[in-house]
Amino acid sequence: MHSAALVIIFLTVVISLILGLLAARGKQMNLQQWTVAGRSFGALFVFLLMAGDIYTTFTFLGGSGWSYGVGGPTLYILSYGSLAYVLAYFMLPRIWRYAKTHNLISQPDYFEHRFQSRGLSMLVALVGVVAIIPYLQSQFTGLGLIVEIASYGSISAVWGMVIAMFVIAIYVTLSGVRGSAWTAALKDIVLLAVVLFIGIALPLHVGGFSAMFHKIDALKPGFLTFGSTAQGIPWFISTVLMTAVGFYMWPHAFGAVYTAKSERVFRNNAMFLPLYQLILLFVFFVGFAAILIVPGLTNSNLALMSAVTKVYAPWFVGVIGGAGMLAALVPGSLMLIGASTLLAENIYRPLSRSATPSQVQLVARVLVWVIAAITLFFSANSNATIVALLLMGYNFVTQFFPAVILGVFTKRGANRIGAISGILVGVIMVAIFSLTGTSIIWGLNSGFLAVIANAIVVLAVSAATPSSAVVESSSAKATPAD
Amino acid sequence: MAIRWLAILPPLAFLVGVFFANSVTPYVLGLPFLWFYIATCVVFTALVMIVVYLLDPANKGPELQD
Numbered sequence: 001m002h003s004a005a006l007v008i009i010f011l012t013v014v015i016s017l018i019l020g021l022l023a024a025r026g027k028q029m030n031l032q033q034w035t036v037a038g039r040s041f042g043a044l045f046v047f048l049l050m051a052g053d054i055y056t057t058f059t060f061l062g063g064s065g066w067s068y069g070v071g072g073p074t075l076y077i078l079s080y081g082s083l084a085y086v087l088a089y090f091m092l093p094r095i096w097r098y099a100k101t102h103n104l105i106s107q108p109d110y111f112e113h114r115f116q117s118r119g120l121s122m123l124v125a126l127v128g129v130v131a132i133i134p135y136l137q138s139q140f141t142g143l144g145l146i147v148e149i150a151s152y153g154s155i156s157a158v159w160g161m162v163i164a165m166f167v168i169a170i171y172v173t174l175s176g177v178r179g180s181a182w183t184a185a186l187k188d189i190v191l192l193a194v195v196l197f198i199g200i201a202l203p204l205h206v207g208g209f210s211a212m213f214h215k216i217d218a219l220k221p222g223f224l225t226f227g228s229t230a231q232g233i234p235w236f237i238s239t240v241l242m243t244a245v246g247f248y249m250w251p252h253a254f255g256a257v258y259t260a261k262s263e264r265v266f267r268n269n270a271m272f273l274p275l276y277q278l279i280l281l282f283v284f285f286v287g288f289a290a291i292l293i294v295p296g297l298t299n300s301n302l303a304l305m306s307a308v309t310k311v312y313a314p315w316f317v318g319v320i321g322g323a324g325m326l327a328a329l330v331p332g333s334l335m336l337i338g339a340s341t342l343l344a345e346n347i348y349r350p351l352s353r354s355a356t357p358s359q360v361q362l363v364a365r366v367l368v369w370v371i372a373a374i375t376l377f378f379s380a381n382s383n384a385t386i387v388a389l390l391l392m393g394y395n396f397v398t399q400f401f402p403a404v405i406l407g408v409f410t411k412r413g414a415n416r417i418g419a420i421s422g423i424l425v426g427v428i429m430v431a432i433f434s435l436t437g438t439s440i441i442w443g444l445n446s447g448f449l450a451v452i453a454n455a456i457v458v459l460a461v462s463a464a465t466p467s468s469a470v471v472e473s474s475s476a477k478a479t480p481a482d
Numbered sequence: 483m484a485i486r487w488l489a490i491l492p493p494l495a496f497l498v499g500v501f502f503a504n505s506v507t508p509y510v511l512g513l514p515f516l517w518f519y520i521a522t523c524v525v526f527t528a529l530v531m532i533v534v535y536l537l538d539p540a541n542k543g544p545e546l547q548d
Contacts, residue, residue, distance in 0.1 A: 075520045079496050082527040086489050089531065093540075209512030217506050217514070224514045225504050233504060237497050264541060271535050274528040281521060 005150040008318030012190075012325050013167055016183045020171050056331040057142030059283055060191070060324055061301050062386030067287030069300030069385075071216075071223035073231035074284055077387075080240045082274040084247030089270040092248065093263035094408045100258070106338075107254040107400075108346040114407045115416040118350055123420065124400060125346035127427055128251035131396035132339045133375055135250070138389040139328040139335070140164050140379040141301070146328075149305040150321035152314075158380050167325075168332045169372040172340075173365055183333075187326035192279065194323040198308060199282025202289035205311060209285070216291055230440050238448035239391075245405075245451070246398030252331075252338030301386050340367035392434055395447030399426035402455035406462075418462030426454030485537040492527040499523065 059077065066074040095110065102113045107128060112121035140161045147160030155163075171183075203212045217224055226233045248254055260266065283304075290297075290307035297306060308320050344364035349355055355363075384392075402422050406413035414422075429450035433439070438446050503519035510518040535541055 072516065075516065078520055078524065082524050083493055083496060086492050086527060086531065089489065089534070090486070210509060213506075213509065213512065213514050224506050225516050226500070227504065233500055236500060240496060267535055267538070267541055270531040271528060274524050274531065277524050278521060281517075 002152045002314050004313075004315040005152070005318035005321055006147075006155075008315060009147070009150055009321045009325055012322030013329075016186065016326060016329055017167075017171060017174070019183050019186060020174055057139045057324065057328040058386055058390045059280055060195070060327045061142045061145065061304055062138065062390065063280060063283045064287035064290065064304040065300040065302070065385065066387050067284035068290050068297070068303035069287075070231065071220070072225045072227075073236065074287070075226075076236055076239045076243070078277060078280050078284075079236075080243040080247065081277045083240065083244035085270045085273045087244060088248060089267050091405065091408055092257050092266035095254070095404075096257055096260055096263045096266065098408075104258060105255070106341050106345050107251045108342065110254070111400075111403070111419070112346075115403070115414075115419050117416045117420065120416060120420050120423075121346050122350065123423060125251075125342040127396055127399065127423065128342050129339045129371070131393040132251065132335050133371070133378060133393075134384075134389040135393040136332060136335050136339070136371070136375045137379045137382065137384075138386045139168075139332040140375055141382075141384075141389070142386060143325060143328045143332075144379065145301055145305060146321045146324045149302065149309055150317055152309075161376055161379050164328065164332075165372045165376045168329060168336060169369050171329060172333045172336045172368050183326065184330045187323075187330050190319075190323045191327055194320055195279060195282045195286075198304075198320065199285045202293065202307060202311065203285050206289050206292040212285075212288055212292065216288060219291070230443070232443055234443040235440060235445055238444040242398050242445055242448040242451060243391075243394050245401045246394045249397040249400040249404065250338070250393075251342055251397075252334040255338055255341070256334070336368050336371060339371045340364045343367050343371075388439070391439065391445075391447070395430040395433065395450065396427065398447060398451050399423050399430065399454050401451060402426075402458045406458060413462060414458050415462045415465060417465050418458045418460075421461045422454040422458030425457045426450045429453060485534055488530055488534050491530050492523065495523045495526055496520070 063074065063077050066077070098104070098114070099110065102109070104110055104113065106125075108121035108124040111124045112118055141157075143164035144157035144160035147155050147163060148157040151160075203209050206212050207215070213224065226236055248257065257266075286307065287303050290303040294303070294306045294310055297303060305317075305321070305324075309317050312320075341364055344360050344367055348363050349360050352359075400423065403414050403419035407419070427450075430447055433446040433450065440446060441449055499519065500516075503516050505516060506514040508515055513521070
């Protein structure tokens with residue numbers, strides 16, 4: 001009964017759609033409600049929303065795929081989240097306070113109010129959408145693989161991606177961010193149970209943890225540490241730094257900051273969210289066990305699903321595939337909301353000043369489908385690995401960090417011209433690296449070099465153009481008129 | 483606010499400590515040493531941030547709310 005797997009995955013999707021609809025019922029659905037849920041979430045929901053943001057197809061399939069394919073360097077995934085929360089303790093309360101004071105909705109609003117530049121906010125919106133597309137693509141790719149494997153090959157990966165696109169876009173259109181929070185609750189429980197189970201059962205299947213690592217070390221000496229490949233310790237340090245500071249620079253993560261009920265939520269999160277990272281270890285164990293269960297896969301993204309299919313009955317493959325669907329649905333929906341809101345609020349509305357709020361909302365809802373379709377096009381025509389896609393997105397969003405951190409902690413460290421110049425330099429470098437496939441330079445992550453260049457430009461240009469600093473310090477206090 | 487400087491410890495543990503921990507042996511709890519070390523750093527981060535949170539004056543008294 002191979003169809004059992006698909007039936008269970010289908011039921012999972014139906015349940016999450018129902019949850020999304022229930023969450024949306026009886027709520028007034030204006031754009032503010034739709035994106036930041038009226039700023040009414042408490043600590044638990046923010047926790048789930050942020051956690052839902054972290055545990056994605058990237059960690060579930062990409063993480064296990066990387067421990068299967070590259071070994072030691074996978075540890076960067078375990079490291080950067082913890083350091084991101086440490087930074088969040090200091091940075092997010094200030095961003096939240098600023099956003100609340102100025103009634104901000106999206107990430108570019110922050111840049112527009114802080115640096116008094118509509119051009120900068122449009123640039124940020126555009127770069128944000130460019131970064132979201134590879135991130136979203138990694139979710140579609142993962143969903144396509146899940147459907148392909150759970151159908152035992154009777155549905156192709158491309159058709160799996162088409163189905164995924166419709167599910168995510170319908171879900172977002174119906175329920176918005178409240179639906180994400182409810183489904184995140186379901187997802188966290190299911191994913192936690194599934195990952196803990198297979199993360200222990202599969203290593204035991206190949207002889208236990210210690211025996212598993214000894215066998216891998218004997219098969220591939222140096223595989224379990226840094227330095228055996230191009231991804232050595234300098235790569236680890238630069239990648240962890242880049243991804244840790246970029247963590248909250250994602251438009252959807254930045255936007256989720258606004259949904260917190262109070263600024264203390266973020267300090268509270270810094271104590272407990274790092275521990276949540278440890279669950280990632282079990283995902284990596286699955287990838288290691290897969291080295292011994294299904295050796296020699298050409299596509300490392302398939303490691304988890306292939307190992308599971310080889311060891312377990314179809315109904316259980318369905319449960320795991322369903323968990324994988326949820327892992328993509330929650331962040332995928334947040335990303336789609338993020339990207340469509342960016343374009344509608346921060347590019348369409350300024351360009352079309354006569355637009356009414358309901359027109360902007362309509363544009364946002366149409367854009368959900370446009371962005372989903374564009375992403376589907378890229379997904380169907382790409383063979384990139386899930387981790388490579390995510391790192392490409394990170395290279396782009398991290399370019400916001402120098403301007404944000406200087407804007408948050410200093411009055412004059414960054415001004416409008418400095419911020420625009422820095423972001424442009426960083427983004428152009430990243431675009432060149434992405435087009436030429438350059439991910440490592442001098443042993444360092446290429447995106448890290450771009451953000452260093454960006455920071456130098458922001459500081460230098462801001463220091464060289466003191467005139468706009470005067471405008472800036474006054475604007476930091478005043479509430480700008482729309 | 484001096485207590486906030488404790489938060490420098492987690493980045494040092496991950497990014498400097500890795501130079502001394504990049505080894506498969508000795509195995510600890512069945513894990514290669516590097517893997518055990520990074521996992522320990524994660525727990526260490528949480529512990530440091532608990533201390534920082536509890537002693538930071540910003541988290542005492544009534545909080546700003548909607």
